[in-house]
Amino acid sequence: MYALADCNNFFASCERVFRPDLGGRPVIVLSNNDGCTVARSNEAKALGIKMGDPYFKIRDIVERNGVAVFSSNFALYGDMSRRVQEVLRAFSPSVEQYSIDEAFLDLSGMDDIDFDAFAKEVSRACRRLTGIPVSVGVAPTKTLAKIASKLCKQYPRLRGGCYMHRPQDIAKVLRRFPVEDVWGVGRKSARRLSQMNVRTAWDYTQLSEVLVRRTFALPGLRIWQELRGIPSIGFEDVIEPKQSICVSRSFAHEITESAILAEQVANFAVAAVDKLRKQGSLALEIVVFAMTNRFREDVPQTSAGICTVLPEATADHRAIVLAAVDACRRLFRHGFGYKKAGVVITRLVQAEGYTPSLFADGESALREARLSGAIDSINRSFGPGSILFAVQGDGHIAMAREHQSPHYTTLWEDLPKVKVK
Ligand SMILES: [Mg+2]
Numbered sequence: 001m002y003a004l005a006d007c008n009n010f011f012a013s014c015e016r017v018f019r020p021d022l023g024g025r026p027v028i029v030l031s032n033n034d035g036c037t038v039a040r041s042n043e044a045k046a047l048g049i050k051m052g053d054p055y056f057k058i059r060d061i062v063e064r065n066g067v068a069v070f071s072s073n074f075a076l077y078g079d080m081s082r083r084v085q086e087v088l089r090a091f092s093p094s095v096e097q098y099s100i101d102e103a104f105l106d107l108s109g110m111d112d113i114d115f116d117a118f119a120k121e122v123s124r125a126c127r128r129l130t131g132i133p134v135s136v137g138v139a140p141t142k143t144l145a146k147i148a149s150k151l152c153k154q155y156p157r158l159r160g161g162c163y164m165h166r167p168q169d170i171a172k173v174l175r176r177f178p179v180e181d182v183w184g185v186g187r188k189s190a191r192r193l194s195q196m197n198v199r200t201a202w203d204y205t206q207l208s209e210v211l212v213r214r215t216f217a218l219p220g221l222r223i224w225q226e227l228r229g230i231p232s233i234g235f236e237d238v239i240e241p242k243q244s245i246c247v248s249r250s251f252a253h254e255i256t257e258s259a260i261l262a263e264q265v266a267n268f269a270v271a272a273v274d275k276l277r278k279q280g281s282l283a284l285e286i287v288v289f290a291m292t293n294r295f296r297e298d299v300p301q302t303s304a305g306i307c308t309v310l311p312e313a314t315a316d317h318r319a320i321v322l323a324a325v326d327a328c329r330r331l332f333r334h335g336f337g338y339k340k341a342g343v344v345i346t347r348l349v350q351a352e353g354y355t356p357s358l359f360a361d362g363e364s365a366l367r368e369a370r371l372s373g374a375i376d377s378i379n380r381s382f383g384p385g386s387i388l389f390a391v392q393g394d395g396h397i398a399m400a401r402e403h404q405s406p407h408y409t410t411l412w413e414d415l416p417k418v419k420v421k
Contacts (some may be wrong), residue, residue, distance in 0.1 A: 011039035089355025143226035160330035248342025
C-alpha cells in the first residue's frame, strides 16, 4: 500500500496557523509581486476566486467579502512543509517528498494494520503537531492514493483519511472521476482522450492495453496499470540532485542603476549557492541574465546573459557571488529599466569524490571552504540572511510584497506574541 499526504490549500493554511482569527474567513495568497492567486481557502473557492486569477481582476470580490490577502511568504511555507514531513516520517521509514505540500509514504510491510484508521491518524497528527489540515489517501498504487486523498477533501466525514482498496469501491470512485484530473494526465492527452470519448478514469481503464500503449506510449500505460491497481510508478525516497539551479525574479519596479541590479543579482547568487550546498554539489559554470519589461512598448528593450566558467568546481559563496556580480556589471547598460534578472548555476558535480585540477590552490580552497561553512552555520543559528556580503545590500529582493505575513517560524523578531489578560 501507498499513502499520499496532501496539505489542503497549503499556502492559505500556513497563513492561518498563526492567525486563528482567520478561521472561517476567506483567505488567498498571491504569487511573487502580488500578481495572481496561487492559493485559496475553501471559503475563497466558494466565492468563485480561481487559481491564477490576476489580483486586480478580483479586487472587487476581495473587498466586498472581506477576503484576507497575503503575499507569498516562502520562508514560512518552506518551514511548515518541513514540519509536516517530519511528522510523516514518524509513520513510515520511506517518505518521498513529491512537492512542497505533498508526500508519498511507502507502507509495504505494514500488512495487518487498519489502513483506514492509519490514514485518519496521520491526518490528525499533522493537524495537531503543525496546525496544517492534511488529506491522506491510502491505496494499492500511488495514482489511486492520490485519488483517495482527493476524496477526503470532498467528504469531510472521512475526517482527513481515506483507505480505498476493494475493487468495487475503486470502480465506483473511478466511474465518477474525470480522466483529466488523474495524476500525470496532461492537457494534450486530455484533449486526445476527449476525442476518444474517454471521460472518466474508469473509461480509461476499459481501453485495451494495446490501444493505450499505441496512443499514449509508456507513461500512458503506467497510468492505465496504476488505475487498475498494479503499482507501476517507482518510489524515490532518495531525491536525485538537480543538474542546474536557477534563482530568478521579476522586480516590483524597474531597476535603472548598476549597483542596485548587482545587489539583486548577489542575493540570487547567495540563494542559489545555499541550494547548491544543501544538495552537496559543486558548480563549474554560472549564467547571469537580465531583461527589460517586454510588456512595455513605450520603453527601449534589452535582454542579455553572460556565462562564466569558474576556474574550479566550487560551492563557495564568495567565488560564486563575485562571478555573478562581475557578470552583472558587464551586462548592465545605461538607459534601460531592468524588470527581471536571474542566476543559473550549472554543470554541477558531486562534491564527494571530486578531484580538483592539478593546479588548484589547495590552501586557499580550504580557507574559502571554511568561510562558507561559517556563513552556513551563522545563518542556521541566527536565521537566514543573518550574515551578508556587503554587495547584497540589505539582503532583500525587490519584490512587491505588500501583504506579507511575518516569518513566524524562521526569524526571532517575528515570533508570534501572546498577550495574557
Ligand atoms: Mg495540496
